Amino acid sequence: MKDVEVGKFHMAAAQKGYALNAMCYSLNAAENRAAYAADPGAYCDRYGLSQEEREAALSRDKTRLLNAGGNMYFFAKLDRAFRAPKEG
Template structure:
């Protein structure tokens, strides 16, 4: 699984690399697509042309791995919602905190960099 980091950058290269993955995640906004995804996740990934690495990350719910493969947090969250995961949960995964620790950090003004 990917490691927690605080330097995910969705630049042009990452966006191109993650195009199929982001497109697949975005498709989950529609109820009919969520039903098709739930019925056969692997086939759904194949229908969107995910690379083998992207498909494995989706099936394993390797959230940081998906970002490493070019996913956008905003699109990845649509997949997380399929598993009833909150944005605070994902924030915790991406920063190495629990969802509760991440939420507390947000309430206290967030992490300070510099």
């Protein structure tokens, strides 16, 4: 993807990482976080991630996630899938 002009909408940039971001957003729900933690690969498959997106999600490497089109707000949800639930 060639450089994009700041402040302008670019369809290609918006579409890159859409599935990855949708999957990460789904992790707002506790039951989805549990499903991801139980079998991350199968959970990624539910969203049809590209190989690049899948590898980035499974590695939870922030640079790889960004390069795959991940949005920092959304992929922060990945970390929540591996935190211990709060008591009380």
